[in-house]
Amino acid sequence: MSCRRLVLVLGDQLDADAPALEGFDPAQDRVWMAEVAGESTHVWTAKPRIAVFLAAMRHFAQALAARGWTVDYLRLDAAGNPGTLGEALAQAIARLAPRELVITHPGEHRVLEMLREAARGAGLPLEVREDTHFFCSLPEFAAHARGRRQLRMEFFYREQRRRHGVLMDGDQPCGGRWNFDAENRASFGHEGPGLLVAPLRFAPDTLTQEVLDLVEARFPDHPGSLQDFSWPVTRKQAREALHDFVTHRLPEFGLWQDAMWTGEPWLNHSLLSSAMNLHLLDPREVVAAAEAAYREGRVPLASAEGFIRQVLGWREYVRGIYWMEMPGYLERNALGATQPLPAWYWTGDTAMACLRDALTQTLRHGYAHHIQRLMVTGLYALLLGVDPKQVHAWYLAVYVDAVEWVELPNTLGMSQYGDGGLMASKPYVASGKYIQRMSNACKGCRYDPARSTGEGACPFTTLYWDFLIRHEPTLKNNQRMAMQLKNVQRLDDAQRQQIAARASALRHEGAAK
Structure with a gap:
C-alpha cells in the first residue's frame, strides 16, 4: 500500500x-x-x-x-x-x-x-x-511588528479594521471611534443580570456519547466532569451556535461583557471560542455576522465593536505574538514568580466565593469567560506569585477552547505579566474591591474585600498590596502603575510588615483554602 x-x-x-x-x-x-x-x-x-x-x-x-x-x-x-x-x-x-x-x-x-x-x-x-483560517498571516504580523519599539494590540486592531474593511464608513470607523471599551465595563448592580436567554446547547449524539464513555474509562482520574457536556462538535452545530449568539446575546454583550454573577456561567458571552479554535467556524463569518447585525439595527455598535475587537483584534494579535516569540516565550518569568499553583485550582475547594464559583464552573463545563479568567483565577495566581509556567499548564488543561497559540500569550503574558510587558502595558492587578464591584461573589463570603490584614481580610486584597510592595522597584517606571504605587507609598512600615506577614501566611497555608 x-x-x-x-x-x-x-x-x-x-x-x-x-x-x-x-x-x-x-x-x-x-x-x-x-x-x-x-x-x-x-x-x-x-x-x-x-x-x-x-x-x-x-x-x-x-x-x-x-x-x-x-x-x-x-x-x-x-x-x-x-x-x-x-x-x-x-x-x-x-x-x-x-x-x-x-x-x-x-x-x-x-x-x-x-x-x-x-x-x-x-x-x-x-x-x-500557511493557515488561511486567520485574518492575518504570520508574515503579515511579522511585517506589522518590524521596526516597532513596542507592540500594542490597539494599533494592530485598527490596521486590521482598515485592511479588511470591518466596521468602517469609508476611511473612518463606524461611530467615529475605533474602540468602545470604556462603555463596556458595567456591572449588574444589586439587582443582577435579570432574565437571561439560555444559550443553545447540543445533546451528545451516538458518536459523541461513545467519546464521552471512552474519556471516562480512559482518564478516570483527570479533573472535570462530562455530565453537562453539550459543546458544538460539528460545522452545522457551530453555525447554529453563532446564529444563536448574534440573535439572543450579542445585543446585551457590550455593556456587561466584564460583569460576573455567581451561578451564571454563560451570561451574554458567545461560547464560540472552542468552535473557532477547532476551525469549525471561520472568524470571517463570525465577524461578518456581528457587523451585519449592527448595520441592520439589531445590535448596538458598542456591542458589535466590543465583540469584533476580541476576534479581529485580540485573537489575531495573540497568535502573532505566540509564533514570533516561541519557543523561548514559554520560559519567560519577568517577575521571578516561583510559588506552586494551589492544589485546589483542580477541585474548587476554597472558601473564597469568587474563586470557588469560577473554578467549579470551569471544571464542570470547561469554560469561564474572559474576566473570570483574567480577574479571578488569573489575578489570584499573579498576586500569589505562582510560577507562570504552572499557571499556563492549568489553563491549557482545563478549558475546551485552549490551544497553545491563543492560551499561552493570554495566560503567561496578559494574565501573569510573565513577559514583562510585551502583551500588556502593565500587570492587571486589583484588590478584592474590583471583584466586589463587578460581581455578587463577595456578598456572603467570609472575607471582607475592604480589609488587607486582620481577621476576615480578603486574600485578594492582602496579596494585592503585597504584590505592589514586592514589585515596587520593578514597576516604578511604568507610568500606568503610577497611581497604584502612589497609594503604596502611603503605607507606613508597620502596615507593610502586617501585609507581608499575612501574605506569607497565605502562601504557607496553601493560599487560603
Missing part, C-alpha cells in the same frame, strides 16, 4: 477547506488523523477538553469519509496506539509509504516540531502550508 500524499489533519484543524486539503486527490491521497494519549497527558487535561477535541475529530473524519475520501484514522483505544503524535505518524508512514506529507500550520510549536522530527526520521518532505 502506498499513496502520493499523506495529509495530516490535527484536532484543531477541522475545516474541509483547510489549506492542507487543497488539491486533494481521493484516488492518490489519504487524510491522516490520530487520537493519542500524549495530547491529553502532557498537561493533566480535563475531561471536557479531551472530549470536545475527540468528538469533533470523529465527526470531521466521518464528514470527509462521506465525501468518498480515504481517512486513515487512529482511535485512542486502537490496539498498538503508541501514545504520541510523532510515533503514530512514524507508524502510519511505514504502513502507507507516502511520497510526501502535507499539513496546515499547527497551532502549537511543540506539535510542529514533533511532526517535523517524524518526517525527518522517515526521510520525507513535510510541506507546512
Whole structure:
C-alpha cells in the first residue's frame, strides 16, 4: 500500500477547506488523523477538553469519509496506539509509504516540531502550508511588528479594521471611534443580570456519547466532569451556535461583557471560542455576522465593536505574538514568580466565593469567560506569585477552547505579566474591591474585600498590596502603575510588615483554602 500524499489533519484543524486539503486527490491521497494519549497527558487535561477535541475529530473524519475520501484514522483505544503524535505518524508512514506529507500550520510549536522530527526520521518532505483560517498571516504580523519599539494590540486592531474593511464608513470607523471599551465595563448592580436567554446547547449524539464513555474509562482520574457536556462538535452545530449568539446575546454583550454573577456561567458571552479554535467556524463569518447585525439595527455598535475587537483584534494579535516569540516565550518569568499553583485550582475547594464559583464552573463545563479568567483565577495566581509556567499548564488543561497559540500569550503574558510587558502595558492587578464591584461573589463570603490584614481580610486584597510592595522597584517606571504605587507609598512600615506577614501566611497555608 502506498499513496502520493499523506495529509495530516490535527484536532484543531477541522475545516474541509483547510489549506492542507487543497488539491486533494481521493484516488492518490489519504487524510491522516490520530487520537493519542500524549495530547491529553502532557498537561493533566480535563475531561471536557479531551472530549470536545475527540468528538469533533470523529465527526470531521466521518464528514470527509462521506465525501468518498480515504481517512486513515487512529482511535485512542486502537490496539498498538503508541501514545504520541510523532510515533503514530512514524507508524502510519511505514504502513502507507507516502511520497510526501502535507499539513496546515499547527497551532502549537511543540506539535510542529514533533511532526517535523517524524518526517525527518522517515526521510520525507513535510510541506507546512500557511493557515488561511486567520485574518492575518504570520508574515503579515511579522511585517506589522518590524521596526516597532513596542507592540500594542490597539494599533494592530485598527490596521486590521482598515485592511479588511470591518466596521468602517469609508476611511473612518463606524461611530467615529475605533474602540468602545470604556462603555463596556458595567456591572449588574444589586439587582443582577435579570432574565437571561439560555444559550443553545447540543445533546451528545451516538458518536459523541461513545467519546464521552471512552474519556471516562480512559482518564478516570483527570479533573472535570462530562455530565453537562453539550459543546458544538460539528460545522452545522457551530453555525447554529453563532446564529444563536448574534440573535439572543450579542445585543446585551457590550455593556456587561466584564460583569460576573455567581451561578451564571454563560451570561451574554458567545461560547464560540472552542468552535473557532477547532476551525469549525471561520472568524470571517463570525465577524461578518456581528457587523451585519449592527448595520441592520439589531445590535448596538458598542456591542458589535466590543465583540469584533476580541476576534479581529485580540485573537489575531495573540497568535502573532505566540509564533514570533516561541519557543523561548514559554520560559519567560519577568517577575521571578516561583510559588506552586494551589492544589485546589483542580477541585474548587476554597472558601473564597469568587474563586470557588469560577473554578467549579470551569471544571464542570470547561469554560469561564474572559474576566473570570483574567480577574479571578488569573489575578489570584499573579498576586500569589505562582510560577507562570504552572499557571499556563492549568489553563491549557482545563478549558475546551485552549490551544497553545491563543492560551499561552493570554495566560503567561496578559494574565501573569510573565513577559514583562510585551502583551500588556502593565500587570492587571486589583484588590478584592474590583471583584466586589463587578460581581455578587463577595456578598456572603467570609472575607471582607475592604480589609488587607486582620481577621476576615480578603486574600485578594492582602496579596494585592503585597504584590505592589514586592514589585515596587520593578514597576516604578511604568507610568500606568503610577497611581497604584502612589497609594503604596502611603503605607507606613508597620502596615507593610502586617501585609507581608499575612501574605506569607497565605502562601504557607496553601493560599487560603
